[in-house]
Amino acid sequence: xxxxxxxxxxxxxxxxxxxxxxxxxxxxxxxxxxxxxxxxxxxxxxxxxxxxxxxxxxxxxxxxxxxxxxxxxxxxxxxxxxxxxxxxxxxxxxxxxxxxxxxxxxxxxxxx
Amino acid sequence: xxxxxxxxxxxxxxxxxxxxxxxxxxxxxxxxxxxxxxxxxxxxxxxxxxxxxxxxxxxxxxxxxxxxxxxxxxxxxxxxxxxxxxxxxxxxxxxxxxxxxxxxxxxxxxxxxxxxx
Numbered sequence: 001x002x003x004x005x006x007x008x009x010x011x012x013x014x015x016x017x018x019x020x021x022x023x024x025x026x027x028x029x030x031x032x033x034x035x036x037x038x039x040x041x042x043x044x045x046x047x048x049x050x051x052x053x054x055x056x057x058x059x060x061x062x063x064x065x066x067x068x069x070x071x072x073x074x075x076x077x078x079x080x081x082x083x084x085x086x087x088x089x090x091x092x093x094x095x096x097x098x099x100x101x102x103x104x105x106x107x108x109x110x111x112x
Numbered sequence: 113x114x115x116x117x118x119x120x121x122x123x124x125x126x127x128x129x130x131x132x133x134x135x136x137x138x139x140x141x142x143x144x145x146x147x148x149x150x151x152x153x154x155x156x157x158x159x160x161x162x163x164x165x166x167x168x169x170x171x172x173x174x175x176x177x178x179x180x181x182x183x184x185x186x187x188x189x190x191x192x193x194x195x196x197x198x199x200x201x202x203x204x205x206x207x208x209x210x211x212x213x214x215x216x217x218x219x220x221x222x223x224x225x226x227x228x229x
Contacts (some may be wrong), residue, residue, distance in 0.1 A: 004154075032216050043116075043203060044155070044220040051216070089154050098207075098216050099168070099225065102154030 002027045006092050006103035013080055013110050021075040021106045023064075023090035030093040033057075033066050033073040036102070038087045047088070074096075086112045113140075116221035118204050124227045125194055133224045134191045137206030144187050145218060146179060148172065148205040155203055161187060162209060194228045201225050 007022040032051045036044040048057030053068035090103040117136045147155035160168045163184035181187040205218040
């Protein structure tokens, strides 16, 4: 079945450092890919999405490119802030009714 | 647009009791999803509604779980005879479910955290 694999955390960075969180997927067909963010005590918020190969999703300085040849959707940000500390989930839509299949999440900790 | 809301936000119950959660989706969203998230894991799909019709249920949804969406608006998730293993965050999401670029985007509520003692 479809699945998503994320790098294990926590990822610990200093403010203004470069961020990469790796995400690879296994899927049949042509899923859409998503990054969601979860701040402490809150629900999931959509961060960005890409619906077809070579699309780049971007939001709030975060970017991710849908790479079909490497089945990857790595999340990047050039300069992280303390406020970016959260858990980041990579996900894809299953075919058909489009339930989301999530990775296990990667916790990001940014220190001043 | 007030977003997806869920009630209650927290629920503590004793093993064997029944609990019911409510989800109010974004208005005019046709699709409604329930997910369960345990500590340190990503959310896992439970069930899905297109309007009032429940179209898919995960094998995670045992016979003790039932979900409804009367009139295609709000939805309820009931757990009967709760077990300690039911302790988790229960998330609801909705999506437009109509043709268009954003039909796949699911918007999540804040979740209901259940603790079964």
